[in-house]
Amino acid sequence: MQTTSKILMIRPARFAFNEETAQNNFFQQKVDSNSVAEKAREEFDAFVQLLRGKDVDVMVVQDTPEPWTPDALFPNNWFSSHITGELVLYPLFAENRRKERKPEVLELLRRKINHRKLIDLTHWEEEGEFLEGTGSMIFDRDRQIAYCCRSPRTSEKVLAEFCARMNYDSVIFDALDKEGKPIYHTNVMMEVGSQVAVICLESIRDRNDRQRVSSRLTASGKIIVEITLEQVTRFAGNMLEIKSRNGTPIMVMSSSARNSLTPAQESTLSTFNKIVSPDLHTIETVGGGSARCMLAEIFY
Numbered sequence: 504m505q506t507t508s509k510i511l512m513i514r515p516a517r518f519a520f521n522e523e524t525a526q527n528n529f530f531q532q533k534v535d536s537n538s539v540a541e542k543a544r545e546e547f548d549a550f551v552q553l554l555r556g557k558d559v560d561v562m563v564v565q566d567t568p569e570p571w572t573p574d575a576l577f578p579n580n581w582f583s584s585h586i587t588g589e590l591v592l593y594p595l596f597a598e599n600r601r602k603e604r605k606p607e608v609l610e611l612l613r614r615k616i617n618h619r620k621l622i623d624l625t626h627w628e629e630e631g632e633f634l635e636g637t638g639s640m641i642f643d644r645d646r647q648i649a650y651c652c653r654s655p656r657t658s659e660k661v662l663a664e665f666c667a668r669m670n671y672d673s674v675i676f677d678a679l680d681k682e683g684k685p686i687y688h689t690n691v692m693m694e695v696g697s698q699v700a701v702i703c704l705e706s707i708r709d710r711n712d713r714q715r716v717s718s719r720l721t722a723s724g725k726i727i728v729e730i731t732l733e734q735v736t737r738f739a740g741n742m743l744e745i746k747s748r749n750g751t752p753i754m755v756m757s758s759s760a761r762n763s764l765t766p767a768q769e770s771t772l773s774t775f776n777k778i779v780s781p782d783l784h785t786i787e788t789v790g791g792g793s794a795r796c797m798l799a800e801i802f803y
Contacts (some may be wrong), residue, residue: 504586505644505697506746509560509801512551513608515576518543518631530538532719538798542785547576547665550781554755557779558747564611577792578603578799579690582612582634586644586786586802589669590618593636594627596656601628616803622668627661634661638688638796643695647671650716652689654709658725674719679715681732687750690795692735696744697752698775704736728774730764730773737763738793744776752776757783757793 510754518540544709554561568573574580581603583591596599604625612618624634634640639657641650649671651662659675666673678686686692692703700720704727707713721725730739742756754776761769761780772778780794787793 504802505695505745505754507800507802508558508748509562510745511562511564511578511612511799511801512547512797513575513578513603514551514563514565515540515543515546516568517571518573518576518786520521520639522796526789534684539785539789541787542644543576546781546786547782547797550686550783550794553779553781557753558749558751558775558776559745560748561613562615566609567605567607567619572599572603572605574600574790574792576786577638577790578608579637579796582799583636583642584612584616584618584800585669588619589622590616590620591622591636591665591669591729592625592779593702594625594633594661595635596633603627605611605649612743616801618803623664624661624664627664632658632660633690634658634665637730637800638690639667641689641695642671643723648674648719648723650674650689650693650695650719652676652686652692654685654687654730656687657689671774674716676707676712676716677709678703679708681736686735690741691738692730692740694742694744694795695725695741696754696776698724698726699728699744699772700712701728701730701732701740701742702771703740704731705729705732717734726771726775728768730768734760734763737788741764741793741795743795743800745800753779755779755794755798757787759784759787
């Protein structure tokens, strides 16, 4: 099952610019404002309301002020949930993000979701090796493929363990931004849905890699919607397909991402999905993450 109607979201308590993640997240911008946390909560609440209005089952957990976790509203990086019963915990690059694995959230996942098997990869943090969940990996869940671009946050060693324990194949490649720097998370340049794959092939500079990734997507039956590096800067790659309780496919992206699409791109996406596009300007600017990063898919 590629998509789910059940989503977990973490309502931010003290959202702010994170100096630790800014080392390799070049989307982040420091904003001189005392109202950043308040604006982020407003954007978050409106996003939740929008999803619930589309009959998506959204479980909201309020983050705690202590310990301070400025990026708590991006839970998809530290865990993933799988229809086969696994809850996977991931090693995170930034030390202050590791505090997001709060007992309250873990207990909620155990109690309400009832996963039968815990796969804990967090021990890799001690060796300086990281794999940041569905930020680092884009899943084709139906075919058990993990698409992954190399970066300081994405270790091939950890990826190999994940694939071995979850019986996934990996498709690994290098992807660079407009400045020629490694793209920190695969999910800012790629999305795989039930029928459509959104990808910035332009970011994959190596011709053989580009062909290999494209061919794998096509062989998997995906219709490719190609986006540009300029659109990546507007978070057009940071989409996620989910569904309503009655099975209606929904493609979630920010208003910035949607406004960057060409009519042809939006038309293709709209053919297969209803588009939901919240305004996430503050969260995107300060946090360097967008709509997809805020959604932790729940499968059970």
